[in-house]
Amino acid sequence: MKELFHSVGLISEKCIGCTKCLMNCPVEAIRVKNGKAVIYNEKCIDCGECIKVCPYGAHVSIKDSLEDIKKFNIKVAIPSVTLYSQLGQDVSPQMINDALLKIGFDEVFDITYACDIASEVLKKDIEKVDKPAISTLCPVVIRLIETQYPTLISHMVKMITPIEISALMIREKYEKLGYHNDEVGLFFLSPCPSWATKVNSISRNDNIRIDGVISIDEVYPKLLKNINKNIDIENKPSISSTGLMWAYSEGQSRAIGIDDYIAVDGIKNVIKVLNDVENERLSNVKFIEAYACPSGCVGGLLLVENPFNAERITKKLIDKIDFSYQIDDHVVLESKFIGNNRKREVSQKLAEDFESAVKKIKMMNNIINMLPGTDCGLCGSPSCKAFAEDVVKGLANLEDCKFINGGLKNEG
Amino acid sequence: MDELLNVKYDVASGDFIRGGEASSNIKKLLQQLGVRNDIIKRICVACYEAEMNIVIHSVGGYIEAKVFSDRIEITAFDNGPGIENIDLALQEGYSTASNLAREMGFGGGMGLPNIKRSCDEFYIDSKVGEYTKIKIIVYLK
Numbered sequence: 001m002k003e004l005f006h007s008v009g010l011i012s013e014k015c016i017g018c019t020k021c022l023m024n025c026p027v028e029a030i031r032v033k034n035g036k037a038v039i040y041n042e043k044c045i046d047c048g049e050c051i052k053v054c055p056y057g058a059h060v061s062i063k064d065s066l067e068d069i070k071k072f073n074i075k076v077a078i079p080s081v082t083l084y085s086q087l088g089q090d091v092s093p094q095m096i097n098d099a100l101l102k103i104g105f106d107e108v109f110d111i112t113y114a115c116d117i118a119s120e121v122l123k124k125d126i127e128k129v130d131k132p133a134i135s136t137l138c139p140v141v142i143r144l145i146e147t148q149y150p151t152l153i154s155h156m157v158k159m160i161t162p163i164e165i166s167a168l169m170i171r172e173k174y175e176k177l178g179y180h181n182d183e184v185g186l187f188f189l190s191p192c193p194s195w196a197t198k199v200n201s202i203s204r205n206d207n208i209r210i211d212g213v214i215s216i217d218e219v220y221p222k223l224l225k226n227i228n229k230n231i232d233i234e235n236k237p238s239i240s241s242t243g244l245m246w247a248y249s250e251g252q253s254r255a256i257g258i259d260d261y262i263a264v265d266g267i268k269n270v271i272k273v274l275n276d277v278e279n280e281r282l283s284n285v286k287f288i289e290a291y292a293c294p295s296g297c298v299g300g301l302l303l304v305e306n307p308f309n310a311e312r313i314t315k316k317l318i319d320k321i322d323f324s325y326q327i328d329d330h331v332v333l334e335s336k337f338i339g340n341n342r343k344r345e346v347s348q349k350l351a352e353d354f355e356s357a358v359k360k361i362k363m364m365n366n367i368i369n370m371l372p373g374t375d376c377g378l379c380g381s382p383s384c385k386a387f388a389e390d391v392v393k394g395l396a397n398l399e400d401c402k403f404i405n406g407g408l409k410n411e412g
Numbered sequence: 413m414d415e416l417l418n419v420k421y422d423v424a425s426g427d428f429i430r431g432g433e434a435s436s437n438i439k440k441l442l443q444q445l446g447v448r449n450d451i452i453k454r455i456c457v458a459c460y461e462a463e464m465n466i467v468i469h470s471v472g473g474y475i476e477a478k479v480f481s482d483r484i485e486i487t488a489f490d491n492g493p494g495i496e497n498i499d500l501a502l503q504e505g506y507s508t509a510s511n512l513a514r515e516m517g518f519g520g521g522m523g524l525p526n527i528k529r530s531c532d533e534f535y536i537d538s539k540v541g542e543y544t545k546i547k548i549i550v551y552l553k
Binding site for chain 2: 275349350
């Protein structure tokens with residue numbers, strides 16, 4: 001099997017083998033082995049919770065550096081819409097784009113254009129999938145569904161994300177201008193680590209290749225130094241209000257003007273809502289936009305401004321803008337993405353054949369009965385149940401349980 | 413054919429917060445067995461509805477799942493009050509749920525019809541003042 005790329009990594013030297021990440025991983029993808037955390041790639045959904053909780057800075061997000069743009073003749077920035085909420089309410093998108101040019105980019109693509117196109121595609125896609133339709137903007141939510149809720153794959157819209165749309169449009173433009181594809185470097189300025197994983201997978205297609213994901217917290221200090229508040233504000237903003245809505249939770253639904261939607265943010269809340277979808281409790285809901293981060297993309301791990309203020313600033317900006325792109329024909333564009341949205345189902349099965357799986361479950365149940373049920377984490381697994389599963393999978397030894405090993409288990 | 417596995421979960425009356433846990437445990441079990449997703453989905457829906465029926469309507473009971481090589485059997489048993497008119501209860505939209513349950517989005521009168529729709533075999537047996545027992549079978553092949 002091809003190894004999965006992940007944007008959450010571990011600096012082994014910094015890890016002291018505490019159980020913080022182990023206990024806080026929402027999908028039980030972390031174990032502690034020989035005093036160091038280990039991330040199980042097939043389970044990891046790139047949510048970044050471990051980065052947030054690690055007291056030692058051992059969990060890090062893997063991303064590219066601003067230095068990497070120098071490798072290209074033409075350097076194009078695709079800033080996430082969240083960028084425009086990061087430098088306070090008095091710094092306009094034009095000032096930010098101007099500063100991006102000063103720090104080395106040749107072009108700043110207006111991603112709100114791609115958002116407006118994505119809105120049109122989304123409107124149609126909602127009609128094509130099982131209800132309630134689930135947005136596929138947040139890469140973490142996609143991975144969560146693929147790994148934990150495969151029965152809900154038929155609810156996921158086939159939508160192309162604004163990042164992919166941007167990449168296609170930029171690549172087409174420079175091709176027409178006579179540039180070779182490899183001369184042009186596209187860089188996504190990202191609010192969260194999960195995009196590095198997503199971009200890695202979409203970039204296998206050369207026509208939407210993105211050459212790097214740079215975190216917004218890295219460009220932030222450089223932008224601060226280069227903001228010029230005296231640039232010509234009279235220049236009407238060519239940025240779309242509906243496109244900006246994609247920055248926060250509920251924004252997609254507002255942008256497409258749908259009713260009977262649910263906007264859910266925070267990975268644990270998303271899990272609750274997906275459980276309800278699975279039990280068919282939400283049959284009156286048409287559309288669910290779900291984000292791993294609190295408040296949506298403005299709550300991203302790689303942002304500087306606090307999510308709630310960032311949401312306020314975004315909304316304030318939206319109120320000031322009286323402009324949206326008119327999208328007439330997106331069908332042509334859509335056809336270029338066919339086959340790009342392959343869903344990767346991940347199986348939870350314990351064995352290839354049914355009989356062996358039954359045997360393993362019996363073994364697992366026997367082991368669970370031997371364990372204290374305190375979920376202490378000392379064995380390196382996040383819970384007694386997870387430990388029992390690890391043992392039958394051959395990923396842990398029964399002796400790793402301190403209670404069985406030291407005879408500490410309370411017999412009674 | 414022989415029963416391969418058997419799990420049983422108590423379900424408490426009126427516990428809307430924990431109601432659904434039995435179904436999610438059974439879902440996990442089926443995933444670990446490698447049961448096909450469309451089949452898991454049908455079992456999940458039936459099992460969840462049956463579990464919530466115990467929470468909403470009964471004084472408490474249990475959900476039991478039996479695994480065979482060719483089928484899954486789910487039994488939902490509660491200790492009363494029983495169903496007076498089973499034919500009526502099986503009609504879509506018929507409900508005896510409390511106002512509170514309805515406000516929470518339950519009690520739409522679709523519980524039993526949904527269960528029936530989701531499974532291959534459906535059995536219901538009830539005695540007023542004593543019990544209700546629902547057995548559903550979903551084929552694996």
